[in-house]
Amino acid sequence: MKKPELLAPVGTFESLHAAIRAGADAIYFGVEQLNMRTKSTPTITIEDIAEIAKVCQQHGIKAYLTLNTVMYDHDMQLASRIIRECKTHGIDAVIASDYAIFAMCREFGMPLHISTQANVSNIESVSFFAPMADVIVLARELTIKQVAHITSEVQRRNLKGISGDLIKIEAFVHGALCMAVSGKCYMSLHEKNASANRGACVQNCRRPYKVTDLETGNELVIDDEYIMSPKDLCTIDFMDQMIEAGIDVFKIEGRSKSAEYTYVTTKCYREAIDAVLDGSYNPEKITYWLSELEKVYNRGFWGGYFMGKKLGEWSKDPGSVATEKKVYIAKCTRYFPKIKVAEFTIESGQTNTGDTLLILGRNTGADKITLTELVVNGSKGSIAKRGDKITFPFESVLRPGDKLYKMVTSDA
Amino acid sequence: MPKIIHYRNKCIGCNICYESQPEYWRLSRKDGKATLIGAKLKKETYILEIPECDVEASKTTAEHCPTKVIKVSV
Ligand code: SF4
Secondary structure: OOOEEEEEEOHHHHHHHHHHHOOOOOOEEOOOOOOOOOOOOOOOOOOHHHHHHHHHHHHOOEEEEEEEEOOOOHHHHHHHHHHHHHHHHOOEEEOOOHHHHHHHHHHHHOOOOEHHHHHOOHHHHHHHHHHHEEEEEEOOOOOHHHHHHHHHHHHHOOOOOOOOOOEEEEEEEOOOOOOOOOOOOOHHHHHHHHHHOOOOOOOOHOOOOOOEEEOOOOOEEEOOOOOOOOOOEEEEHHHHHHHHOOOOOOEOOOOOOOHHHHHHHHHHHHHHHHHEEEEEEOOHHOOOEEEEEEEEOOOOOOOOOOOOOOOEOOOOOOOOEOOOOOOOOEEEEEEOOOOOEEEEEOOOOEEEOEEEEEEEEEOOOOEEEEEOOOOOOOEEOOOEEOOOOOEEEEEOOOOOOEEEEEEEOOOO | OOOOEEOOHHHOOOOOOHOOOOOOEOOOOOOOOOEEEOHHHHOOOOOEEHHHHHHHHEEEHHHHOOOOOOOEEE
């Protein structure tokens, strides 16, 4: 079995470091207004490309830049500046779906991945794109059998990408799905003039709708469900089959989500992939990963189209049904690298031993710890309140200013 | 005098303002964002005084901007 690359979503520097900490093999991010999460993410700018490339190179992981919106004539200069910047700083590839971007990548010698926005759904399309790209992200609407057929045909036909290696096949393994075929949704554009294909989706599909009989004026609420809002994709319970299907890159969706989402999803899929490969993948582990994944942003899970189900699993809520939320409690004041101890000052609420804590920071990313021992103002204790200084052992480096949150149950 | 205010940083260059009022807007080829023609820059926002007769049309443009980065003050 070949080991797939795990590709994590990055929308901020926090999530970049969270992805690295959680064991991603590669990350993807967008800059300025030419990516599909323009409206919802605090935008990373063209100036940040250098730092992102450097951080990824230092940690030995790959970095890909998405440039996959609909492109207009007035976007060409910016797009070409972005690609040149990627080339200069050694970003590993650009993910695109517009022919102008394909041409620019060729001109600048920039490796290219074909975005899911291009809807590649069959081997002939793969074969068409292969000579210009290294990776092809499949449409999200394929079954696992269809995907396996594509990957085996790549081998049989010996389809090579532009680099001379076999063309790689990428698929989404986790995150939001859309009621429309990848990249073909015009609902937000029709209703709010906000084009999803320019990264401005207003997510109006995520709301409940009524059907009105125009003749009688009678209104029907359909099944109490959000009939245009599919549940989120989750494949962790059939990771073994996903790996057997020969997919080269496993992508997690969620560039507009939080750093802890990136951390938890990446960590779970890292462990699941490794478990399949070392033979320790089992039902207990799956139950544990599912419970971890449920703690962060999600609309409920289903296996997507991979298992050949018809589109029929709709969410029951307008937003996330995450089982945990974070409450801010303290700020990092020091880290003692020799003894590996972190010091925090409590600024709000309190914490006890036994609490699960989340640490977030721009250059730290995200990390979780369950407090087993606690030192409050220099002596052993079990409760710390506002104004107290707490210290606890922590393996990896933290930085002054990093924030500490307590994880509590969502409906509390 | 009424004004159009453009918070340009968050513009996504979708082209709608130009389609609706080409006399006031163009799309910059340099950075792909909309430019409010002749506007003055004040603390990261662009401001342009407009005649009373253009207020209604400008409000419609502002309403249609998907990122709501256009405001009309009267
Ligand atoms: S309508 Fe708004 S977002 Fe679109 S180009 Fe004009 S100012 Fe920018």
